[in-house]
Amino acid sequence: MKYKLLVLDVDGTLVNNEREISKRTLATLLKVQQMGVRIVLASGRPTYGLMPLAKALELGNYGGFIISYNGCQIINANNGEILFERRINPEMLPYLEKKAHKNSFDIFTYHDDTIITDSPENEYIRNEAQLNNLDIIVEDEFSIAIDFAPCKCVLVGDDEQALISLEEHWKKRLDGALDAFRSEPYFLEVVPSGVNKANTLGVLLEHLGVTREEIIAIGDGVCDVTMLQLAGMGIAMGHSQDSVKVCADYVTASNEEDGVAQAVEKLILAEVRAAEIPLEQLNERAKYALMGNLGIQYTYASEDRVEATMPVDQRTRQPFGILHGGATLALAETVAGLGSMLICQPDEIIVGMQVSGNHISSAHEGDTVRAVGTIVHKGRSSHIWNVDVFTSTNKLVSSVRVVNSVLKKG
Template sequence: MIKLIAIDMDGTLLDSKKQVPEENIKALRQAADQDVKIVICTGRPKSGVVPIFEQLGLETKEEYAILDNGCTIYKANDWSLLAYESLSSGDIDCLAESAETYPEISVTYFDSDHYYILGEEVPDLVSYDAGLVFTTPTPTTLEHLKNSSVPIFQGMFMGDASALDRFQAEQEERLSQVFSTVRSQSCIYEAMPKGTTKASALAKLTEKLGLESKEIMAIGDAANDIEMLQFAGISVAMGNAGEAVKAICNHVTTSHDEAGVARAIEQLVLKK
C-alpha cells in the first residue's frame, strides 16, 4: 500500500508553462484525503516552492518538502527546517576554484533565503533562472559566503550548453570525488555535499515517519530524480522523461503537459 508520494516539480508536477495542471491538484488532494503523505522533491530552493505548494491546498495537512536536491527537508505547513546538509568553507572555495578559468560559467550558491551569484555582475541566464524560482540573484563574495552565519546548502554552475559541456568534461572527475554532482538541465550543473541526493533525504524522512521504501511511490523525469526513483518501491517516469529515467522505472505515465502526475496517482493510488 502506498503511504507517501514523492514528486519532482519541473518537468513532472509542473507543465511546460511552469503551471500546475488542475487535474494534478485534484489528484493530490484526493490522495492526501486518504492519508497519503505528499512530498515535493525538487532541486529548487524554498522561494521556488512555497508559492506552488500554496496552490495545492494542502496547508491543513502535515506534508513535507525535500528541496535543494536533497540538502534540505522542510515541514510544508509552516516551512520549518527539519534537517539539512551544508557546504563547508573548503567546499565553497573548491567550487569557486573549479570555475576560475571558465569566464563563461557562473557560480551560484544557495541558503534558505538567498540565491547568490559569485561576483559583481548577474548574467541574463542567472537572472532568468532566479525568476523561475520567484527571487532575484544577490551578487556576493567568497568571504561573505564562508563567513555566513547561516548554512550554504549547495552550489550550481550555469552557462550555455556547449560551455557547460566543456566544463563538465574537464571538471567532473575532480568534483565528483568531493561532491554529489548532477547535470540537472542543459544549462545547469549542480554540486551538493557528498552523499546528498533526493534519495538520501527521502530515506531520512521515511525513517522519521516510520515508513518503508516499499510504501513509497516516486514520480520524476530527470537525472536528479534517478536515485529517488530507485529508492522508491514504486517508481514512475513521466512521458517526457529521457530513456535513461524510463529504463529504471516500474511505470511510465503521460507527459507533464498531459497531467501525468494525476494519471499515475489515479491508477496506482486511487485505483480509478
C-alpha cells in the same frame, strides 16, 4: 492502503511547461491527500521557491513535506521546521570560485529568498531567480562575501562539454567531500557528499516509519533515478529520456498531458475507492482545515452512507449556547463531500453546488451531535445527499439537503 507517501519531482513532473500545476493535477492531488496519502515535493529548487507550490497543494493541512536543494533539506510543510539539513563547508568556496573563473563559468548560490552571484546579467541565473521569486544580490568577491554555509553552489556556462569535463574531474578530485552533477546542460551543481533525493528520502521514511514499499515516486530526470529506484513504485514521466524510463516500474504520460494525475488516478485513487476508508488518517490530516477547526470527526464511511460527529462548544455554538446553524451546514457539507468523493470516478472531481437545511430543534453546549448522510440521487452529473443531524439522545436537530456537481477533470 497500500501507499502512504507520494513523492513528486517538480519541474518537468508536477508542473507543466508553463511552470504551473494544471487544474486536473491539482484536483487529483488534493483528493489523494484527503484520502490519507501524504505528498512530498522533492526538487532541486531552493526551499523558498517551493513554498508557493506547497501552499497551492495545501501540504501544510495534510502532513506533507518538502525535500529541497536536491536533498539538502527536509521541511515540514505544516510549520516550516527543518527536519534534516546538509550544507557545504564554507572553506570550499574559494576553491569552487577559482575553478569557475578558470573555466570561464559564472557561479551562484542561494540564501533564504535571494540568489548571490558575481554575474547578475547571466541569463540562466536571472531565469533561476525569476522561477523561484528570488532577489539577486551582487557580490564581486563571491567567496569572501558568503559568510554562511550554503546548501549548494551552481556553476553556469554555455560550454556543455567543458561542464562535463569539470564534472568528471570533480567526481575523482572531490570524492568524499562534495558531489557534482549537471542538472541542466548549462548548470553544474555542487552539493555535500552523499546528498541526493534518494538518500534524503530515506531519512524521511525512517522519521515517519514508512517502508519503501509504501511509497510512489514520480520524476523525469537523471537526478530522479535513485529516488525512483528506492520507491516501491517508481514512475517515469512520458517525456523522460530512455535511461530514466528503464529504471522505472511504470511510465506515465508527459507533464503536458497530466501524467502525474493519470498515474495517481490509476495507482492510488482506483485502489482507495475499493478499499476500507482510512478514517483516522482523514481526521488527522484535516485537523488544520475547517473540519478540524470545528472539531468534526468522521466515524463511518461507505459509498452510500457517511457519518461524522461535531461538539457543541465555543467553536460551534451561538452566543446564547445552542448549536449554530452555519456550523450544522458545514458539518452536512463535510459528510456529503466525502461521500461523493468515494463514489466518483478517478477522472472526476466534486464541487459543492447547493446546501439547504431545515433546523428543527436545538442542541445545547456540551453535547456532541451526529450527522448521518445517505445518498438519494447518484447521477452522472450530480449527487444529492440527505444529511440528518441528531443530538446524543437521538433527537433530530436538522435535516439538510446537499447537492454536489460531478465534473470531468481537464
